[in-house]
Amino acid sequence: xxxEAENIDVIQSLESMAGDIExxxxxxxxxxPALIGIRTGGVWLADHLHQSMALKEPLGELNISFYRDDFxxxxxxxxxxxSQLPFDIDGRHLILVDDILYTGRTIRAAMNEIFDYGRPQSxxxxxxxxxxxxxLPIRPDVAACTLSLEAGEHVKLLGPxxxxxxxxxxxxx
Amino acid sequence: xSSVDLQLNDDGxxxxxxxIEGLSKALLQEILDNAERFTxxxxxxxxxxxxxRGKTVVNLFFEPSTRTRSTFELAAKRLSADVMNINxxxxxxxxxxxLADTLRTLEAMACDMFVVRHQNSGASFFIAxxxxxxxxxxxxGDGRHSHPTQAMLDMFSIRRHKPDFEALKVAIVGDVTHSxxxxxxxxxxxxxxxxxxxxxxxxxxxxxxxxxxxxxxxxKLEAGIADADxxxxxxxxxxxxxxxxxPSGNExxxxxxxxxxxxxxxxxxxxxxxxxxxxxxxxxxxAVADGPQSVILEQVTNGIAIRMAVMSMVMGTQVAxxx
Numbered sequence: 445x446x447x448e449a450e451n452i453d454v455i456q457s458l459e460s461m462a463g464d465i466e467x468x469x470x471x472x473x474x475x476x477p478a479l480i481g482i483r484t485g486g487v488w489l490a491d492h493l494h495q496s497m498a499l500k501e502p503l504g505e506l507n508i509s510f511y512r513d514d515f516x517x518x519x520x521x522x523x524x525x526x527s528q529l530p531f532d533i534d535g536r537h538l539i540l541v542d543d544i545l546y547t548g549r550t551i552r553a554a555m556n557e558i559f560d561y562g563r564p565q566s567x568x569x570x571x572x573x574x575x576x577x578x579x580l581p582i583r584p585d586v587a588a589c590t591l592s593l594e595a596g597e598h599v600k601l602l603g604p605x606x607x608x609x610x611x612x613x614x615x616x617x
Numbered sequence: 618x619s620s621v622d623l624q625l626n627d628d629g630x631x632x633x634x635x636x637i638e639g640l641s642k643a644l645l646q647e648i649l650d651n652a653e654r655f656t657x658x659x660x661x662x663x664x665x666x667x668x669x670r671g672k673t674v675v676n677l678f679f680e681p682s683t684r685t686r687s688t689f690e691l692a693a694k695r696l697s698a699d700v701m702n703i704n705x706x707x708x709x710x711x712x713x714x715x716l717a718d719t720l721r722t723l724e725a726m727a728c729d730m731f732v733v734r735h736q737n738s739g740a741s742f743f744i745a746x747x748x749x750x751x752x753x754x755x756x757x758g759d760g761r762h763s764h765p766t767q768a769m770l771d772m773f774s775i776r777r778h779k780p781d782f783e784a785l786k787v788a789i790v791g792d793v794t795h796s797x798x799x800x801x802x803x804x805x806x807x808x809x810x811x812x813x814x815x816x817x818x819x820x821x822x823x824x825x826x827x828x829x830x831x832x833x834x835x836x837k838l839e840a841g842i843a844d845a846d847x848x849x850x851x852x853x854x855x856x857x858x859x860x861x862x863x864p865s866g867n868e869x870x871x872x873x874x875x876x877x878x879x880x881x882x883x884x885x886x887x888x889x890x891x892x893x894x895x896x897x898x899x900x901x902x903x904a905v906a907d908g909p910q911s912v913i914l915e916q917v918t919n920g921i922a923i924r925m926a927v928m929s930m931v932m933g934t935q936v937a938x939x940x
Binding site for chain 2: 517519520527528559
């Protein structure tokens with residue numbers, strides 16, 4: 445299995461994701477959407493999607509570290525750039541982009557944060573990889589590929605230049 | 618045990634925040650960077666993040682305070698903590714309860730953090746030694762000793778206007794002797810690498826030997842603020858005027874009051890700061906306090922972000938250690 449993820453052409457997958465997202469938006473009759481990437485991998489992907497979909501609104505970036513559900517276990521996360529949502533959330537159709545959907549906890553945290561900025565009309569979830577190990581009732585609307593990994597294996601997106609997936613042994617950190 | 622040992626865990630993370638003394642440049646920068654992230658929370662529709670949900674913060678104030686207490690309260694609330702304000706001056710200690718008993722009582726209410734203001738130097742240090750191991754203590758001003766969150770919010774305000782600490786001239790003007798703010802500020806400015814730090818004031822209000830903290834001393838305002846990038850005015854406490862250290866507020870203003878005319882001696886783009894509450898016409902003229910170079914109100918706003926950063930860092934270390 446491991447070689448499979450490394451063979452995925454991320455740029456090509458992004459093209460198919462953009463097409464899938466546009467089809468879903470059309471199907472649901474959602475216009476004027478705004479794109480939000482989750483830091484850091486999701487932002488790299490969202491940046492490409494934003495260009496290829498030629499969206500009007502600037503790209504939103506979400507840093508969910510204030511919303512993580514593991515603060516009471518591990519404390520503060522190392523500093524990353526703050527969230528920036530440079531458009532009005534109220535009543536808007538959103539496309540939320542992340543690199544890997546694993547347990548679903550990141551997406552839950554992201555949605556909690558988004559709702560503190562306002563009340564979107566809808567949220568569509570697009571991911572590059574769906575690992576299908578969901579611990580919460582959260583499923584992607586668009587996923588470029590699905591992956592089943594062995595226990596102890598971990599997939600991550602490398603970038604921002606030369607975007608590619610890498611599978612590694614999970615370190616307990 | 619030194620305050621450094623008491624404040625940091627073995628990994629160098631903050632478990633209490635008692636003093637700037639002994640903290641590294643990297644740690645101070647981490648506080649400033651975290652505060653930068655928290656400022657965005659104040660701009661949103663819902664000004665709250667869930668980091669400290671379910672935690673209880675006690676503002677334990679043995680000395681009256683309005684802005685420090687209320688910004689700590691707001692910061693804790695924006696982190697979703699529950700907050701309890703206890704003005705000890707009006708409560709149990711008046712009835713003879715000892716400090717240790719007050720602490721035990723609060724611990725029995727399952728509190729997680731004490732924010733302490735006390736008239737005695739070293740009080741928060743003492744409390745940090747006394748409390749149960751899962752409780753974080755944040756110093757909100759103790760005697761003449763230290764006021765570390767005020768110093769950090771001032772560093773934050775400076776950095777937002779003048780990002781390069783290593784190129785700055787900073788003048789601290791007024792009653793340095795009785796000022797815990799000045800002491801903490803000098804330590805923070807030094808740690809962050811500010812090369813030119815000056816204290817300015819009448820001889821009676823500048824402690825002897827302060828040069829050993831790495832500052833130069835001036836007794837004339839114009840010379841002290843010459844070319845300064847940052848002018849920090851300290852509050853002149855009324856009791857100092859009554860205690861014969863000074864002739865009167867009026868006299869003080871003549872010598873050390875910051876006026877528009879005098880401010881011209883500082884750098885053209887100098888910023889003017891004041892920890893508040895300001896005495897208009899004593900240490901500062903209204904035209905300056907409300908003028909374009911004043912960042913006094915920004916300091917108040919920044920105080921919320923700095924206190925959010927410090928409280929979440931301290932609480933984060935505590936929860937990770939006591940898991």
